[in-house]
Every structure is written in structure tokens, then in C-alpha cells.
Amino acid sequence: MRQPLIAGNWKMNGSLDSVSTLVEGIKAGLDSVTTAEMAVCPPYVYLPAVATLIGGTSISLGAQDVSDQEAGAYTGEVAPGMLTDVGCKYVIVGHSERRSIYGESDAFTASKFAAARKAGLVPILCVGELLEEREQGITEQVVSRQLDAVIDLEGVDALAGAVIAYEPVWAIGTGKTASPDQAQDVHSYIRAKLAALDSGVAEKVRILYGGSMNAGNAAELLAMTDIDGGLIGGASLKAADFLAIGTAANR
Numbered sequence: 001m002r003q004p005l006i007a008g009n010w011k012m013n014g015s016l017d018s019v020s021t022l023v024e025g026i027k028a029g030l031d032s033v034t035t036a037e038m039a040v041c042p043p044y045v046y047l048p049a050v051a052t053l054i055g056g057t058s059i060s061l062g063a064q065d066v067s068d069q070e071a072g073a074y075t076g077e078v079a080p081g082m083l084t085d086v087g088c089k090y091v092i093v094g095h096s097e098r099r100s101i102y103g104e105s106d107a108f109t110a111s112k113f114a115a116a117r118k119a120g121l122v123p124i125l126c127v128g129e130l131l132e133e134r135e136q137g138i139t140e141q142v143v144s145r146q147l148d149a150v151i152d153l154e155g156v157d158a159l160a161g162a163v164i165a166y167e168p169v170w171a172i173g174t175g176k177t178a179s180p181d182q183a184q185d186v187h188s189y190i191r192a193k194l195a196a197l198d199s200g201v202a203e204k205v206r207i208l209y210g211g212s213m214n215a216g217n218a219a220e221l222l223a224m225t226d227i228d229g230g231l232i233g234g235a236s237l238k239a240a241d242f243l244a245i246g247t248a249a250n251r
């Protein structure tokens, strides 16, 4: 059985004060979450503070992005080894905001994925189509192309030790969630694509859904066969909502 993962992507939100309040709130209700692994992905600068706050709990730490380089003259970048150094287990790569706002390509995302794995991080690889791509009926081709960039570079085996997040771009931050059936269709497509290459990897990899997932819609999404958790934006900034999503994964 795949343990559900509920990961909060805080994006560029928070302050030292507010992240501390948020983490204390999550810790206070953590006993209500019986099955899922809970993870938080704060902005880089708050990682050490959050690592301290979650010390001794079952909450995992992740970063929102990473450099594809190990060290050196790369002003403004943060190396994968630095993330493990401050206690990260996970790192998000290829989030649609990185792809669309900062122009990060499939190939660049794949090189970040490779660098993260090399340092012992578990990459959370984001894939997903734009609204116009869904309307053109090319959702599967887009997701397939995004996955192939990683598979071509690292091999399908690399995905066994990773997490995939299906995030339809039109559902991110819009309040417009994919229906459980719409999400399940893409999740099962992804798993079948991987199964054609390696059934063991397909069985093992966790595929999260992301895009306006909240306390009200989490249960029906998480009930779908191929949805193994969520990558939560807005609703992860409120402890009660984030915990409610966590408890919606109780089995």
C-alpha cells in the first residue's frame, strides 16, 4: 500500500512569526492524522526555523525548488546538498509557476530532478496541462512529454524513489478543482504509462493531486484509486484546513 502524502506548498508566503504559528497549529492537531505523511515546504529562508519547530514530530520538510548545480558561482541559487543539510527530505521540481513565470523547460526540470536525487532528496515532480491544452484535448501528451524528460535523463527506475504531482495549471489558485474523475483519469494515465515501462515502479510511485484542493473536496479526491495524496497551496496556510485534508486521508 502506498502511504498517502499531504504536502503543503507555502509558495512565497509567511514571516518568521506566521510560519511559527502555522507549524504550532499543525503540531497541535497532528494526532488526528492517522495514515498520511504530512510535509511542509516553506520558502528557503524559513527552512532552518521550520526544521527546528518540527523536530521530534512526524512532519517532513521539503523545499519548493532547487538548483541543478552542486556548488559554485551560481548567484541566488540553492544547492541540493544545502537542502539536505538543513533537514529537507523532499523538494518540489518543475512547479508550473517555475515553468510558466520563470520559463523553466522540461529539460531544465529534469536536470534539477537528477541533481536532487543525487543529493538524496526525494523530488516531487510537478506535471500538468494549461487550460488551452486541456481544451485542445492534449492533456495526456503534455503530461507524457513532461515525464519523458525525466525518464529519458534518469531512467524510469528513478521515479520509484520520487513523487509525482499532477497539477492542472487551470486549477491552481483558481478555486476551480479538477473533478475526482478528471483527476483520476490523468493519474491512471500516468500510472499506466509507467507500468508499460516497469510495473514495480508504477505500483510504488505516489501520485499527488494539486490544484485548489481544500478541506471540502479532499475526501472525494483522495478516495480515487490512483490519487495518493495532495500538494496543497492556499489551504496549507491554515493549520485547521491543512489538518482536515490530512484527516481526509485517514484509512
Ligand code: 13P
Residues within 6 Å of the ligand: 009, 095, 167, 171, 172, 173, 174, 175, 210, 211, 212, 213, 231, 232, 233, 234, 235
Ligand atoms: P492551490 O492549492 O493554491 O491551488 O495551489 C496548488 C499548488 O500549486 C500546489 O503546488
